[in-house]
Amino acid sequence: MQITDLLAFGVKNKASDLHLSAGLPPMIRVHGDIRRINLPEMSSEEVGQMITSVMNDQQRKLYQQNMETDFAFELPNVARFRVNAFTSNRGPAAVFRTVPSTVLTLEDLKAPRIFQKIADHPRGLVLVTGPTGSGKTTLIQFLWKLFGRDYEGFDPSKSTAAGRMRTFTQVSNLPIVLIESDRETKTGGSSHVRSFDWDELKDAYNGRNVRTTGVRTGGNETYDPPFRASIVISQNNQVQASQAIMERICHMTFTTKGHTPQTFDSAKKLAGYEIPNLAGCLLAGLRLEEKVLETLSTDTDKATAWLLQQDGIHKPRIAKNHAQLLVMVNAMRELMRMSEPQYMEVRAQIVAMARERQASISADHPLVQEFWESFDYLNWLPVTGALGPKEGPHLNHSRDPALISVNLNEFVERAAMHRQQVPVLSELKKVLRTSKTRRFVDVKTVNSAIRIKKEDSDLAVGRTVQCWVFEAPQRNR
Numbered sequence: 001m002q003i004t005d006l007l008a009f010g011v012k013n014k015a016s017d018l019h020l021s022a023g024l025p026p027m028i029r030v031h032g033d034i035r036r037i038n039l040p041e042m043s044s045e046e047v048g049q050m051i052t053s054v055m056n057d058q059q060r061k062l063y064q065q066n067m068e069t070d071f072a073f074e075l076p077n078v079a080r081f082r083v084n085a086f087t088s089n090r091g092p093a094a095v096f097r098t099v100p101s102t103v104l105t106l107e108d109l110k111a112p113r114i115f116q117k118i119a120d121h122p123r124g125l126v127l128v129t130g131p132t133g134s135g136k137t138t139l140i141q142f143l144w145k146l147f148g149r150d151y152e153g154f155d156p157s158k159s160t161a162a163g164r165m166r167t168f169t170q171v172s173n174l175p176i177v178l179i180e181s182d183r184e185t186k187t188g189g190s191s192h193v194r195s196f197d198w199d200e201l202k203d204a205y206n207g208r209n210v211r212t213t214g215v216r217t218g219g220n221e222t223y224d225p226p227f228r229a230s231i232v233i234s235q236n237n238q239v240q241a242s243q244a245i246m247e248r249i250c251h252m253t254f255t256t257k258g259h260t261p262q263t264f265d266s267a268k269k270l271a272g273y274e275i276p277n278l279a280g281c282l283l284a285g286l287r288l289e290e291k292v293l294e295t296l297s298t299d300t301d302k303a304t305a306w307l308l309q310q311d312g313i314h315k316p317r318i319a320k321n322h323a324q325l326l327v328m329v330n331a332m333r334e335l336m337r338m339s340e341p342q343y344m345e346v347r348a349q350i351v352a353m354a355r356e357r358q359a360s361i362s363a364d365h366p367l368v369q370e371f372w373e374s375f376d377y378l379n380w381l382p383v384t385g386a387l388g389p390k391e392g393p394h395l396n397h398s399r400d401p402a403l404i405s406v407n408l409n410e411f412v413e414r415a416a417m418h419r420q421q422v423p424v425l426s427e428l429k430k431v432l433r434t435s436k437t438r439r440f441v442d443v444k445t446v447n448s449a450i451r452i453k454k455e456d457s458d459l460a461v462g463r464t465v466q467c468w469v470f471e472a473p474q475r476n477r
Contacts (some may be wrong), residue, residue, distance in 0.1 A: 010098065014030060017029040020050060021088060022043060044090070044091030051063075068087060072217040081099060082096075125201065127232075127235075127250065128140070133256060140153065146281045147282060154167060173228055178232070178234070204231065246357075247321075250322055250357070299327045299331075311355075313355055318361075321357075362436065368432060371422070372435075375395060380394075397449055
């Protein structure tokens with residue numbers, strides 16, 4: 001029997017795989033079960049000839065060199081196949097995986113309509129911050145127990161890009177919890193801690209793939225796993241990232257304010273609950289699934305419009321993210337047995353969270369704030385010379401009162417003279433362009449107003465200095 005006959009036989013019998021191995025008859029996998037084809041055992045020569053007959057010259061060469069290879073090919077009018085050819089202790093062997101030529105829709109699969117609602121539902125990021133001992137870990141571990149898992153999360157800073165991708169594609173509709181993601185190097189040196197970038201999460205927001213990888217075949221196939229979950233970030237400090245990430249976050253701050261011996265006992269009781277005693281919560285939630293999804297579908301747009309009408313909230317994305325929280329709380333009131341006063345308090349808190357998020361993206365990055373505070377102090381700090389104290393400015397080279405021109409190396413040098421701590425210059429340069437209070441203009445050479453060639457000259461000719469140029473605040477113009 002030829003390899004083409006075996007493959008056609010497998011497709012006809014709805015087999016997912018065809019297995020060939022020296023010393024054994026051909027076998028097919030149907031619905032997960034291995035079935036032997038009623039044929040005699042095959043020799044090494046027969047199996048080897050079958051495998052190499054569907055390879056091109058390059059694939060044969062690789063197979064001979066490495067004793068294994070992966071490739072794909074198409075059998076006209078039958079199907080496409082993904083092949084893993086290898087060598088066992090008995091001789092040549094291979095697995096032929098049938099690749100469907102068409103992707104079945106949910107209707108073709110006769111899946112319930114609720115699957116479509118789940119697939120179309122938007123995703124978001126939830127950030128939980130607070131000092132050590134404020135209750136972040138206790139709460140998250142308790143919530144995991146509701147899903148039958150004794151777990152907290154994983155540290156993306158200790159993982160590789162491949163490890164993070166696998167973690168993000170292992171689950172569907174269960175949260176991904178990132179912990180201790182706020183650690184940073186203060187020296188500016190290379191470290192594994194810097195290997196994680198918050199912008200990696202941007203594509204996951206709408207359920208797209210978090211990373212595209214190649215498939216070990218002879219073709220151009222790629223693997224683009226979709227992301228079907230939410231992301232929870234638990235750490236001490238707030239996330240500092242691009243505006244695209246900052247707008248996608250719903251931020252909750254935990255504090256130790258209000259902690260009492262009674263609340264401590266409650267936290268201990270919460271942590272002491274065993275999974276078997278909490279597993280019924282998931283079942284209770286699933287019974288309300290259709291009702292919850294219907295509420296999300298019909299009320300999210302209304303809640304978004306309502307939040308945009310509130311003072312201090314004008315970013316549609318921020319409003320939509322927090323609207324989903326608001327609608328979800330309303331949809332789950334029955335399960336959580338929430339009273340009307342409790343619901344109104346939660347609603348007020350979500351509105352406050354949205355306002356806080358709006359304010360955070362309107363403010364400068366903390367490193368930029370630190371830079372401008374140091375700049376204002378050092379720029380006007382008097383310098384003592386032969387003729388006594390000399391008033392500033394000492395860092396602003398601009399001759400235009402509407403602009404600020406600063407040489408960063410000069411800034412760092414002057415800060416060191418006055419024992420001022422400044423951010424690492426390489427990190428500072430990454431965020432200075434995002435300055436909002438003093439908008440970034442350009443990096444260019446300017447004719448300095450404070451560094452002249454001859455101080456005793458009637459013509460104060462400025463030296464040219466490479467500067468970062470910003471718009472000056474209105475009050476200083």
